[in-house]
Amino acid sequence: MGELSDRFGDLMARMAKGDAELFRAVGEQNAAIRQLVEEVAPASPARALEAAALNAGPQPLLPADQCTQTALKARFGSAAAAHAYLEAALGPAPTKKKSWLHLSTVFESGAWPTQARAAARSVSSHSGISEIALSQLEARLLRRIDELEDRLISSLKELVQGKI
Numbered sequence: 001m002g003e004l005s006d007r008f009g010d011l012m013a014r015m016a017k018g019d020a021e022l023f024r025a026v027g028e029q030n031a032a033i034r035q036l037v038e039e040v041a042p043a044s045p046a047r048a049l050e051a052a053a054l055n056a057g058p059q060p061l062l063p064a065d066q067c068t069q070t071a072l073k074a075r076f077g078s079a080a081a082a083h084a085y086l087e088a089a090l091g092p093a094p095t096k097k098k099s100w101l102h103l104s105t106v107f108e109s110g111a112w113p114t115q116a117r118a119a120a121r122s123v124s125s126h127s128g129i130s131e132i133a134l135s136q137l138e139a140r141l142l143r144r145i146d147e148l149e150d151r152l153i154s155s156l157k158e159l160v161q162g163k164i
Helices: 002-040 045-054 069-076 079-090 100-109 114-123 131-163
Strands: none
Touching: 002 131, 069 079, 069 100, 079 100
């Protein structure tokens, strides 16, 4: 019975040591993620808005030769499809106006008309950071999290193989 008690005590000590190593690894991974987020996050909302203001205005969504009414009709087939494409690219439309003339001007300008942009901006909670920048940030964070997850899994495998 004493031998069984000693073996159980050894097992508990190894498990405690493994748990400590696991918590240390998780803490290091959390610190690495926190550091990565601090590096890529904007310093302050005011600076993010200044950077957005310094960027050039909206760019055309398609090359100039593809923004004509006939080219848009050939590409999308219906005004509703072209309007849906614009809403996906620019955010919610302030009006449901779906004339080809209106749509072609929006494709050429790369933005809803001025009154429309103000209304759409108030509807959406856009904080001044472009969708492209957000998607790039998300891709970098996901890639980094995947790398950290792989490192954590390999550490756990080494831990389990070394203890069993």
